[in-house]
Amino acid sequence: MxxxxxxxxxxxxxxxxxxxxxxxxxxxxxDVDSGLERRLPxxxxxxxxxxxxxxxxxxxxxxxxxxxxxxLVEGEPFRIEDLREKTKEFMANPxxxxxxxxxxxxxxxxxxxxxxxxxxxxxxxxxxxKYGTYIAxxxxxxxxxxxxxxxxxxxxxxxxxxxxxxxxxxxIREIYPSKxxxxxxxxxx
Amino acid sequence: xxxxxxxxxxxLPPISTASLPDIVFMLLFFFMVSTTMREVTLNVKVKxxxxxxxxxxxxxxxxxxxxxxxxxxxxxxxxxxxxxIQLNDQFADVSDVRDYITAEREARSEDEQPFMxxxxxxxxxxxxxxxxxxxxxxxxxxxxxxNYSSRKKIQx
Numbered sequence: 091m092x093x094x095x096x097x098x099x100x101x102x103x104x105x106x107x108x109x110x111x112x113x114x115x116x117x118x119x120x121d122v123d124s125g126l127e128r129r130l131p132x133x134x135x136x137x138x139x140x141x142x143x144x145x146x147x148x149x150x151x152x153x154x155x156x157x158x159x160x161x162l163v164e165g166e167p168f169r170i171e172d173l174r175e176k177t178k179e180f181m182a183n184p185x186x187x188x189x190x191x192x193x194x195x196x197x198x199x200x201x202x203x204x205x206x207x208x209x210x211x212x213x214x215x216x217x218x219x220k221y222g223t224y225i226a227x228x229x230x231x232x233x234x235x236x237x238x239x240x241x242x243x244x245x246x247x248x249x250x251x252x253x254x255x256x257x258x259x260x261x262i263r264e265i266y267p268s269k270x271x272x273x274x275x276x277x278x279x
Numbered sequence: 280x281x282x283x284x285x286x287x288x289x290x291l292p293p294i295s296t297a298s299l300p301d302i303v304f305m306l307l308f309f310f311m312v313s314t315t316m317r318e319v320t321l322n323v324k325v326k327x328x329x330x331x332x333x334x335x336x337x338x339x340x341x342x343x344x345x346x347x348x349x350x351x352x353x354x355x356x357x358x359x360x361x362x363x364i365q366l367n368d369q370f371a372d373v374s375d376v377r378d379y380i381t382a383e384r385e386a387r388s389e390d391e392q393p394f395m396x397x398x399x400x401x402x403x404x405x406x407x408x409x410x411x412x413x414x415x416x417x418x419x420x421x422x423x424x425x426n427y428s429s430r431k432k433i434q435x
Contacts, residue, residue, distance in 0.1 A: 104296065107303035114307065118314035123342070123398060124333040125428035133418040215407045222328040222403030224410070225427055229330040236332055272414065 126228055130272065149191040149208045151180045153231070155215045159223040170226055177234035181209055181266060200261045201246070211270045231270050238266045315339055323348035323365050328403035329432035336426060341395050343383040343422075345376065347409060348402035362405045364413070373409070376416040384422075400428045 153173070154162040161168040163176060183190040191209030198204050211231055215224055236251075239262050243251040247258055254262070325348040336342050346365040350358045354370075364371045366379045384392055397417060401410055417425060 100297070100300065103300040104303055107300050107307055111303055111307045111310065114310045114314065117316060118310065119317050120314045123336040123339070123426075123428060124431065125336070125398065125426040126330055126332060127334045127396075127424075127426050130414060130418050130423040130425060132423065133415075133421065215411070217406065217408035217411070219407040220403065221401050221405040221407060221410055224407055225328040225330055225403070225429055228427065229332055229429075232332040 126225065126232055128228070128232075128270070128272070145210055146192070148189055149210060151177065151191075151209060151211045153211065153213045153227060155213075155219045155223055155227055157216045157218040159220050161227065170223075170230060173227065173230040174234045174237070177211065177231055178238055180211075181207055181235060182238055183207060183209070196264070198261050198264050200258060201265065204265055206265055206267075209269065213270060213272055228270070232268070235266055235268050235270075239263070242266065318344060319346075319365070319368050321346065321351070321365070322354055322368070322370060323350055323363060323402070325400050325402045326404070327400065327428055327430045330427075330429040331432050333429065333431060334426075336396060336398060338394070341387070341391060342398050342426075343380065343395065344398050344400060345379075345413060346400045347405055347413070348400075349404075362402065362409055364409070373412045373416055376413055377420045380417065380420040380422045394424075395422065396424045396426055397422045398426045398428050 152162075152164060156162065161170060161173065163173065168176070180190055183193065186193070191207050193205035193207050195203050196206040198206070213227065213231065240251045242262055242265060243249060243254055243258070246262075247254055251259065251262065323346050325346055348362055348365075349355075349360055350363055350370070358370055364373065364376070366375060371379070380397070384395065387395060399410070399413070414425075417423070
């Protein structure tokens, strides 16, 4: 009766914990998935394609990537490095150039009535285009729009686009929509 | 002075290991919280392309993955060297993508379904033909929200 219950040895506790630790080290990953977020257009059956949705030539920014991973932007050969500037010029159209896209007046919260571009970027590729090049081009196009949004956020709210409220971001997104078409829209003069 | 020399002749006491389990448990909890389980064993080699305009995939439970790339060396005898699609743990064809998306959708609760994202993990040397075909299938399956998985480019 006077004897104590012997203590459970805890020397192996560390080994057990180590085993668990190693199990988790092996079976889990730490990498955060990130990538270019895009939205695909709705699927439309071939016979249902509406011919009324025609886009004027000046409102469309055609980027072609061919088999040799070369770029053809609006009919001219281009380098990927220069694409961002060209895209920004197209989407913003600061001098209301007649060859660049039209604008329409639109009521946007916080901004009042502003001119919003009607421009659409059309990205087309050959079947043999390398995926890496395609992503590089996509990246520049998305980057151009992000840059424009950033500039607008800075000048209007004095803050980075990332730091703005959801409502402010939405307003900016309305002025510079991310209209990158990955299917082939019809182009008509 | 003699006060300090008293124990001089004796051996050093062993370092107590009583706190070792606590330290290891701390590490364990850190890894349990900060990591996620691997979804699949990769059968294809995927070297992601580089990009700068990245957005993070936040809700992992809403993401379904499609891998495309050259099969690993041990599968090349059977499947050849041409890039293949991997869904879950198996090689698949383009025509299987739609079923896969449907199955993925079925596995989620109804209120989560509109927020599902498909992450395309495609090797940078793949030809666009196969990617375009997948995209068409995704459009047919109405899985329109996609993410071209890529690595952060360190620049300038």
